[in-house]
Amino acid sequence: MKIVLNTPIKDGDIETLKIGDVIYLSGTVGTARDDGHRRVVAGGILPEFDLRGGAVMHVGPIVKGDKDSGYEIIAAGPTTSRRMDLYEKEFIEKTGVKLIIGKGGMGKKTAEACKQYKALHCVYPGGCAVSAAAAVERVIGVEWEDLGMPEAFWILRVKDFGPLIVSIDTEGNNLFEQNKAIFEERKQKAVEEVCKHVGFSHE
Amino acid sequence: MIDIKLADEIYKLIYEASVALPDDVYDALAGMSAREDKPLARELYGCIFDNVKKAALLDRPICQDTGSLQFFLKAGSKCPLLGDAEDSIKHAVIAATRGIPLRPNAVDSFAERNTGNNVGEGAPFIEWEIIPGRDDLEVTVYMAGGGCSLVGRSKVLMPLEGYEGIVKFVFDAVVEWGVNACPPLIVGVGIGACAPTAAMLSKKAVLRPVGSKNANRRAREMEEHMKRGLNSVGIGPLGMSGKESVQCVNIEYAAHHPATLAVGVSVGCWATRRKTVVIKADGGRL
Numbered sequence: 001m002k003i004v005l006n007t008p009i010k011d012g013d014i015e016t017l018k019i020g021d022v023i024y025l026s027g028t029v030g031t032a033r034d035d036g037h038r039r040v041v042a043g044g045i046l047p048e049f050d051l052r053g054g055a056v057m058h059v060g061p062i063v064k065g066d067k068d069s070g071y072e073i074i075a076a077g078p079t080t081s082r083r084m085d086l087y088e089k090e091f092i093e094k095t096g097v098k099l100i101i102g103k104g105g106m107g108k109k110t111a112e113a114c115k116q117y118k119a120l121h122c123v124y125p126g127g128c129a130v131s132a133a134a135a136v137e138r139v140i141g142v143e144w145e146d147l148g149m150p151e152a153f154w155i156l157r158v159k160d161f162g163p164l165i166v167s168i169d170t171e172g173n174n175l176f177e178q179n180k181a182i183f184e185e186r187k188q189k190a191v192e193e194v195c196k197h198v199g200f201s202h203e
Numbered sequence: 204m205i206d207i208k209l210a211d212e213i214y215k216l217i218y219e220a221s222v223a224l225p226d227d228v229y230d231a232l233a234g235m236s237a238r239e240d241k242p243l244a245r246e247l248y249g250c251i252f253d254n255v256k257k258a259a260l261l262d263r264p265i266c267q268d269t270g271s272l273q274f275f276l277k278a279g280s281k282c283p284l285l286g287d288a289e290d291s292i293k294h295a296v297i298a299a300t301r302g303i304p305l306r307p308n309a310v311d312s313f314a315e316r317n318t319g320n321n322v323g324e325g326a327p328f329i330e331w332e333i334i335p336g337r338d339d340l341e342v343t344v345y346m347a348g349g350g351c352s353l354v355g356r357s358k359v360l361m362p363l364e365g366y367e368g369i370v371k372f373v374f375d376a377v378v379e380w381g382v383n384a385c386p387p388l389i390v391g392v393g394i395g396a397c398a399p400t401a402a403m404l405s406k407k408a409v410l411r412p413v414g415s416k417n418a419n420r421r422a423r424e425m426e427e428h429m430k431r432g433l434n435s436v437g438i439g440p441l442g443m444s445g446k447e448s449v450q451c452v453n454i455e456y457a458a459h460h461p462a463t464l465a466v467g468v469s470v471g472c473w474a475t476r477r478k479t480v481v482i483k484a485d486g487g488r489l
Contacts, residue, residue, distance in 0.1 A: 075267035104383030128254035148317030190432035198366035
């Protein structure tokens with residue numbers, strides 16, 4: 001059965017979800033990358049748009065148009081979430097956001113915040129930017145345009161946005177950390193094996 | 204000075220590179236997708252191909268991160284376009300940013316302000332190679348995305364660390380950061396005398412087509428062993444675990460100093476966007 005979350009998201013909507021689950025989102029999403037996180041956490045400035053119960057996506061979209069003619073999202077795939085690890089806990093705390101969407105995993109501090117404040121980190125398939133843009137029904141607004149197109153706070157209405165793969169759940173379980181341990185173990189073996197074949201010396 | 208004919212060709216080149224995958228990359232992904240047996244990984248390959256199809260249909264860049272624009276030029280020493288090439292490239296980049304459109308990705312260092320048009324100090328990046336006797340100009344554009352650029356690094360090893368040290372350095376970088384860099388990856392490895400040489404060669408290795416064979420037997424074998432080794436880690440599409448990890452490992456090398464063995468690594472994501480065109484002396488496409 002297809003699981004679709006609607007904003008505003010309540011704790012009860014996401015508490016039963018586990019890492020590896022695939023979900024979809026309908027409702028509003030705010031966008032924030034490095035500078036947006038810095039502005040909220042280090043600058044202490046919140047966007048006017050209320051993110052409580054909402055979703056934030058780590059993305060710097062390509063946007064066509066302007067205030068007068070209206071905006072169109074051309075491409076909007078996720079950016080590397082790990083860059084936001086430094087600030088995500090405080091970002092969740094200050095904004096009350098429930099769903100964080102990005103690519104790749106996030107670290108321990110973010111996982112702790114997801115547990116404490118009941119939030120999820122989900123992965124949207126990286127690079128699938130045109131598909132992501134196709135799920136955007138319209139641009140509701142934009143704040144912080146002074147940061148430039150990629151870093152501005154875009155407010156988007158999306159429908160059936162996904163697949164979103166839960167990578168950190170509300171208990172703080174972390175899919176990427178689990179995978180990392182497995183990859184690390186396999187890597188050791190692989191390096192040992194490859195090294196048997198590359199002992200090149202004077203030919 | 205801007206050569207309008209040349210600038211038009213560069214615009215076309217940037218456009219073609221941004222909206223479609225190179226054939227070698229497409230074929231490599233299709234092969235990996237067919238071999239994949241994990242349900243989630245299969246679904247993710249489905250997302251990738253669906254996105255590629257939508258990009259072609261809607262005439263849009265495959266990925267929102269249209270990268271830092273990098274140009275690798277092989278110019279004939281008799282090419283009459285030498286003096287106009289850089290201005291023409293800049294002109295084309297500004298026009299392409301507005302027209303295609305591309306995401307403005309040039310942030311002026313220290314001022315920390317996005318220039319808005321992908322042109323800034325040292326941007327776009329342009330690397331020249333002069334080919335004696337020829338009169339044409341080969342232009343390769345590479346769109347260096349942020350996620351895959353984060354993996355890049357280089358280090359000067361001591362020769363006694365050997366090629367084993369190179370393997371370890373590359374595997375550490377790819378497994379630690381490659382997971383976030385939109386795999387399946389193209390892994391470029393550079394070997395040389397110092398850090399910048401090795402780093403640049405690793406970028407040139409990414410430019411080499413997937414499936415191309417290294418002319419050096421030992422290097423070719425090392426590429427194969429490293430590819431097999433990285434695939435056995437099973438990073439999978441988008442780092443969500445799967446049967447394989449990389450499209451290929453390409454090695455480019457230069458002679459190194461007796462006291463140094465430098466290694467560089469650069470990676471391209473599944474959506475590696477690069478394209479080459481040969482421009483004739485009159486500014487038209489070959």
